[in-house]
Amino acid sequence: MTYLAKPKLFRPDTPKNALGYTRRDYEGAISTLCAGCGHDSISAAIVQASFDLDIEPHRVAKLSGIGCSSKTTDYFLGNSHGFNSVHGRMPSVLTGAALANRDLIYMGVSGDGDSASIGIGQFAHAMRRGVNMTYIVENNGVYGLTKGQFSATADKGSKSKRGVINNDTPIDLVALALQLGATYVARSFSGDKEQLVPLIKGALRHHGAAFIDVLSPCVTFNNHAGSTKSYDYVREHNEAVNRIDVILPHDPISASYPPGSLRRVVQHDGSILLLRKLGADYDPSDRIEAMNHLHERHALGEIVTGLLYVDESAEDLHRHLNTVEKPLNQLRDAYLCPGSKALDALNASLR
Amino acid sequence: MSAMSNVTAIQRCNDFVVKFANVNGSGSASANELFARAIIRMGVTVTPRNIFPSNIQGLPTWYEMRISDAGWRGSRGSCDLMVAMNPQTWDRDIAEIEPGGYLFYDSTKPLPRSKFRDDITVLGVPLTEICNREYSDLRQRQLFKNVMYVGALTALLDMEMAAVEKLISDQYRGKDKLISANFNALKLGYEYAKANLPCPIGLRIEHADSVGDNIFVNGNDACGLGAVYGGATVAAWYPITPSTSVIEAFTSYCRKYRTDPDNGAARYAIVQAEDELASIGMVIGASWNGARAFTATSGPGISLMQEFFGLAYFAEIPAVIFDVQRGGPSTGIPTRTQQSDLLSCAYASHGDTKHVLLFPEDPYECFSLGAQAFDLAERLQTPVFVMLDLDIGMNERLCKPFDWDDQRRYDRGKVMSYEELEAGKDFGRYLDVDGDGIPYRTIPGTHPTRGAFFTRGTSRNAYAKYSEMGEDYVYNMERLRRKFDTAKTLVPTAILREASGPSRFGVIYYGSTSPAMDEAFADLEGRGIHVNTLRVRSFPFGEDVLDFIAGHEYVFVVEQNESAQMRTLLINEGEIDPKRLVRVLHYDGTPITARFIANKIADALDERKVSPIRKQVAS
Known part of the structure; x- marks a missing residue:
């Protein structure tokens, strides 16, 4: 129950990050989701990523819509302001928040119902605008809170727990995000923390619209044989294009990799994404190739994961609007109000 | 010829x-x-x-x-x-x-x-x-x-x-x-x-001097200017007649007054959203994050925004909405004027909600009430609707010149600062500390370890923790009602005009009806018919409005809609006997005229076989 306080246990050997915070400082209320829910793994990955990046929790604003996934914003970063808004409308609320204060880190957490069904319009337009955010969809193909109806990402032919076959064509949010101009696009799996944590870190350090579709099985309503969003199915069909490591500007690059297998991407804020190629030669800086690869592999029944696209020279909405450096919510009266003299002059021009 | x-x-x-x-x-x-x-x-x-x-x-x-x-x-x-x-x-x-x-x-x-x-x-x-x-x-x-x-x-x-x-x-x-x-x-x-x-x-046409220092401007322009003076930094909108030019005006005034002289950067952000839902969502997100934000729309936009109005009401987030009303229902008579969104704004969204409405009479008040709306929204932490209409919004009108007191400071409402949090002041987001129903809020990013809370449209306790307990829910609803009572003391008061002779009859009117009512009043006086008038400038109604009704045997309620929406609000909120509120309704999409008002009132008094001038006010 979320109103129960989480016990705080401190061991002297608990690791601390550069800010002196432990992982526990990035946790939130106790989850009320079903035991084994993929979403809880994603919350844990967000905690880990924030801890690793030495993010000050209060500099993050976490926003969500409605649904199981949207509840999770209460279960991580308890010292961050959170906003559980309206079903399918998180992107607009987040956009407004980002306009008000460009200095905070914005994390949007949503689900497949919230983003691909009721909220697909807002999802699309937030990507188009290049809102500086990390937008995570916890994708399980079903409506959990209302007990197991298909969502718009359910694959054609997938079977529901009650035995109904889905005949509707699925919406691939990754394909949409690529087409709509998102500048950091990834897919991952809640059961693969090693892949997911660095992808979230890279997104948090990205200056633009970052989107991660995380397949996150619903243990209660969509984890049976015949489902294409079950733990077993996703594990069997997961085809990662790369693995990434996120190196902050002040970090030494210590890992050694076989020559030719590595690609360096330097982001706007100086953070470096080291991409280890897996299998086929894959170029994540080519939006068209990303889209082609996605569709080709989808046709073969594979689920492509990894960092699929990143634009090193990404721009965000504030850049497009040419807003002042200082956050708009911190501008004082004198910077906002033109005063009586200007008004007198204006009056004169209206006569 | x-x-x-x-x-x-x-x-x-x-x-x-x-x-x-x-x-x-x-x-x-x-x-x-x-x-x-x-x-x-x-x-x-x-x-x-x-x-x-x-x-x-x-x-x-x-x-x-x-x-x-x-x-x-x-x-x-x-x-x-x-x-x-x-x-x-x-x-x-x-x-x-x-x-x-x-x-x-x-x-x-x-x-x-x-x-x-x-x-x-x-x-x-x-x-x-x-x-x-x-x-x-x-x-x-x-x-x-x-x-x-x-x-x-x-x-x-x-x-x-x-x-x-x-x-x-x-x-x-x-x-x-x-x-x-x-x-x-x-x-x-x-x-x-x-x-x-x-x-x-x-x-x-001969030379005359009835213009004086009046300015010639339209209401939408004045709203845009009011938003600049009111300190709005974020505007999100979707084009819809007759409100579009509010944003156009805001844009051009921002370019003029809010461009950083050093580097040309904008001290504002304007986003044309994909629809009205996104517009109000952005406004709510920006306001939650401590910026003054607004949208401008008309009836169909108001319908689309309903769910978000409920969120802003219940989660207590400021928002300013300029509703330039046009003829409804549905697409209605989209380029004609009406005052027909009162009920859909006053009680917008499902569940038990009530919202603050302001009724400017002309461009001057579009400016002044428009700017004031931002103070009210932040003070009350709730949506505030500025209810103008196409007649004032899109037509140039001679009105008083705009004025501004340079000593005036924005009322940012009850926002807990870093210093207060650091000093250990108790923070309960939905706690009624001062007894006026208005809680304290914090702006995201204020303090590393204190003051963060979870905003939600679901029921919660006074410390913003999710709660399905009946007593927590009732505490909150009663506090919201107290807050609405506080609003009555903060909103602009009504304006009384007394007839030259005693009268048992009153007239209530609002918004763009003003000029027609002014002339009708003079016309009626000329016919020897005395009625006192009250121009309502806001909802919720203050005591002055209810006292006015109590002081008259019958009150004509003059409106530009078909279903007497102001009258409904008065009956509902003031617990007024419906028989005492007489409808005077004009709703063909053209602006109401003095002739129409004066004749309706004169005829109604005639039908009642009363001669108001010879009777004294019942004490």
Whole structure:
């Protein structure tokens, strides 16, 4: 129950990050989701990523819509302001928040119902605008809170727990995000923390619209044989294009990799994404190739994961609007109000 | 000119109505406005109203000009001079002229006698013929035809050519070519009229001084300016008539006043959203994050925003909404005026909700109440609706000049600071600390370890923790009710006007009804009918409104909607006996007129067989 306080246990050997915070400082209320829910793994990955990046929790604003996934914003970063808004409308609320204060880190957490069904319009337009955010969809193909109806990402032919076959064509949010101009696009799996944590870190350090579709099985309503969003199915069909490591500007690059297998991407804020190629030669800086690869592999029944696209020279909405450096919510009266003299002059021009 | 058979031609100076019947997209609007401004420059009060279709080119449009030295600004109804430039609407345009009135038309193509009336004066100028002779370019022929009739009217109404020329020079300052071309067209019309028509006719404009230091501006423009002065930094919107120009004005005033002089950066952010849901979502997100934010919309947008209004109400997030009302329901009569969104705004969204509404009467109040709305929204942490309408929003109106007190500081409401949190002050987001129902909030990013809370539309306890406990829910709802009671003491008060004699009867009105009501009041007084009036400026109603109703036997509630929405609010919120509130409703999409109000009230009093002037107020 979320109103129960989480016990705080401190061991002297608990690791601390550069800010002196432990992982526990990035946790939130106790989850009320079903035991084994993929979403809880994603919350844990967000905690880990924030801890690793030495993010000050209060500099993050976490926003969500409605649904199981949207509840999770209460279960991580308890010292961050959170906003559980309206079903399918998180992107607009987040956009407004980002306009008000460009200095905070914005994390949007949503689900497949919230983003691909009721909220697909807002999802699309937030990507188009290049809102500086990390937008995570916890994708399980079903409506959990209302007990197991298909969502718009359910694959054609997938079977529901009650035995109904889905005949509707699925919406691939990754394909949409690529087409709509998102500048950091990834897919991952809640059961693969090693892949997911660095992808979230890279997104948090990205200056633009970052989107991660995380397949996150619903243990209660969509984890049976015949489902294409079950733990077993996703594990069997997961085809990662790369693995990434996120190196902050002040970090030494210590890992050694076989020559030719590595690609360096330097982001706007100086953070470096080291991409280890897996299998086929894959170029994540080519939006068209990303889209082609996605569709080709989808046709073969594979689920492509990894960092699929990143634009090193990404721009965000504030850049497009040419807003002042200082956050708009911190501008004082004198910077906002033109005063009586200007008004007198204006009056004169209206006569 | 054809002679009249049986009626005396109207003879009036500085007190008549001119109506222009045009085809939209023909460039007539700017010529008509030029003419109105020229009359204002002569010191005469003019109130124009643009009656336009939901269309870009080819459909009928009218421009009605109330000229009144007495200062009446309401629509009067009918016209004394019709400038009939649209063959599509000829018959109804001719029918609208007052007996003894005047018809001005393009006489290039001869019309049969049956197309005219014999109780009006007909003034024909072969505009097309002159244009075809003078101009070879098709667009010029059309545009200068408009300027040409302005020239002819200048002669017919005995106006000074210099006043019109000066205005053209001011308007096109620096574009000498345009100035001389316009002068030329103006002169062609003027000279033709002087040579061929009986100038001046019975309607004349003379220099006067009823304009004073008034400014000529439309309400949407004033709203945009009010948002700048009110400190709004974020605007999110979706285009919809008749509200679009609120944002256009905000944009241009921001460019002028909010551009950083050092680097040209914007001290504002304006986003055209994908729909109204996203607009209000962005406003709520920005306000939650401590910026002053607003949207502008109209009825259909209000319908789309309902769910978010409930969120802002329940999660207690400020928001300012300019609702430029138009005729509903559904797409309704989208380019006509109405006051028909009161109920859908006052009780917007599911569950038990109530919202603050403000009712500006003219552009001056669009500015002042518009700016004040931001203080109220932050003080009360709730949506505030500025309810203007198409009549005020899209028409230029002479009004008091805007004013601003430089000592005034924005009221940012109860926001807990870093210092207060650091000092260990107890923070319960939904805790009623001061007993006024208004809790304290924190802005994201304020303090590393204190003051963060989870905002949600679900029920919670006073410390913002999710709760389905009945007592937590009830505590919150009762606090919200207390907050609404506090709102009654903060919103603008109503404005009382007492009749010259005692009266048992009152009139309540609001918003754009003002100018018609002012004139109707004078009209009724002239007929010996005394009624006290109260202009309601906000919802929730203060004690002054309820006292006014209590002090009168019957109160007429004058509105521009079909279902008496203000009356419903009064009955519901003030627990008023419905029998005591008499409906006076005008809802055909045109602005309410003084004649309509005065006649309705006079007739109603007549029916009740009461003579108000001879009876004393019941004590």
